[in-house]
Amino acid sequence: MTQNNKYSIEVHHLTKHYKGLSAVDNISFTVEKGEVFALLGPNGAGKTTTVEILNTIRTPTSGKVMLLGMDVTEKKYDIIPRIGVLPQGFSSFDRITVKETLQYYSRLFCCRKPDIDGLMALVNLKDKAAVQYKNLSGGLKQRLGIAVALVNDPEIVFLDEPTTGLDPLARRAMWEVLLDLKKKGKTLFLTTHYMEEAELLADTVAIVKKGKITAMDSPGELIENNAHHLVVMLKSVDETVFDIVEKMGFAPDYDSHGHITVRLTHTDDVRRLLNAVRDGGASFTGLDVRKPNLEEVFLKLTDDTFLKSVAGIEEAP
């Protein structure tokens, strides 16, 4: 037991270099016991690299990572029995059934009497017990992966993109499982591309971009702090509307439905914009003014052009 008992995970100035590339670039954070921590970032941001260093299966170039008070580079075989891992793109033995797979992995962890039925119930796979891995759908495979990660009743569970590639229904089913784990008080460390997932599950979200953490806070705070603007949407068949808005100095855009969207900073601008459209003799059939959604905050935080324009988000040099 150390004085850092409060933390399940402590990461100090972690860096991982591959030839000419900083996959992880000097990141630091801590995760408390029972906390759900999400690493949110686009492809290639360095999420998997970070998780696998935490899982003791990659070695850091520099920095210090402590799991349950133990250094990951020194105590691999002491740490491993106390963590559970769902790797990115989990896969298992094709011709081994759900139940046998769970029995197999629990045997790897030795002597504890595993509650295989309980695990299958937890991930809702009881009626698939005798189905071979290769015959499971993607969502079920992923759920089996979670059950496998839990065979040793771990204190920390790592989930690398648990819902990538799943359809909306399967994703929701997965969230149910993860919320269940959260209720049970497990420390969860998950990575995801989806802000909504992070918001639903996580206590803390760290947004990573090119190996760096660009923002870290609770999901609510992140939105609060990065959503000062408004989004105005105009439904119109009139092409002059776009030109009028552009001439006012705003940056209009078409969304996937062909509606015009504009990002505005002040409520005053909304009135000015609507007046200008009316004065220009153009018409619109629908109007929507709203706060940005999580997707837009995420895009903003991971998009270079925005990063440059928003002060205080870029890390101090």
Added chain:
Amino acid sequence: MNLRIIHANIIRANIIVSIKSFYREKTVVFFRIAFPVILILVFGTIFMERDNEIFELSIQDLDRSMSSEQLVAALDQSERFNITPVSPDADAKQYARDNHLNLIVIIPENFEMSLMKKMAADPFETPVTLTKVYDPGAFGVTTKIGVLDMALAKINQEMSGKPPLIVSEPVSILKKKYRFIEFFVPGIIAMAVMTASLFGSVNVNAELLQKGVIRKLSTTPITRIDWILSNVLYQFILAVVSTAVMLLVSYAVFKVSLEINAWLVVFVALDVFAFVGLGMILTRVAREAESASAAADALMFPMMFLSGTFFPVEMMPEFLQTFARILPLYYVNEGLRAAMIAVDHTAALKSALIIGAFAAVVFVLGIMTTRIGGETP
């Protein structure tokens, strides 16, 4: 690094999963168990006939005398021929062509008379001539003629009543005479165990690596030595089953006389150790699954043909014989044959030490290169 730790529970769990995966994949079972048996049956049947072949022989008796009948009876008694008479009216050449016969022996008219004259000790009388109508292009006809001439020589000698001046007696370097099939079966055992161990470990490991199962396993307490030992033990179990089936078939079908002793187990085990280890190294060295298989092919084929699996190494030119001596499979072949045919413990021990040293080196390299518990790619 935790190389020294071996977990019996983990190795057991791995073997259970491997064996279940194995028997649920029927084509793999076929290739593993049935294929070597088929090889033994096919080659065994071909070469079995070589050893004790009974030849088809057509005889046209133009003399139809007592003597000519006695000659036919004498040839029949040699037990090397299955004799079919050809009608004296037929044209022998045409008959041979029409009936796809590669040899017809013609006993001429006046055979009995000429024979009588010759027997009446008229040294100037020309010998009695039998005509052999044969197809020089036919496979095996030379052997048949050779056997026929030998049988005739024996008949000649018996009829003249003179004992032969020179005889030869074969003395084998082995305690007993062995047949080709007894040479062949140990070779097939060594080869089947080698290919299965090499390809089994390359294919399984490359697939698990590619699918990311190895990465998942790296986050469990399994160690490299657990993993490689699991692979070796699993392949050893299959090798024992497959060897037992091969031997049972060989005993039942060919009544081989091969010795079964502890050496058999030793060589099968060393064969597995060496080639599973080699397979583990190949999986690591080759980046992709296909190149690992290709590398395994490249190692296996020369070994199969040059290390004395199908024919004795002594049949090859000198430089290939030298080359054979650096192939690990050569020593498995030599050792197994020393143990099973000649029961020569010293020779078996010598081979066991050489292949054992090779297996040890490969095994250690295999442990060092296994990805489990190491840095993921």
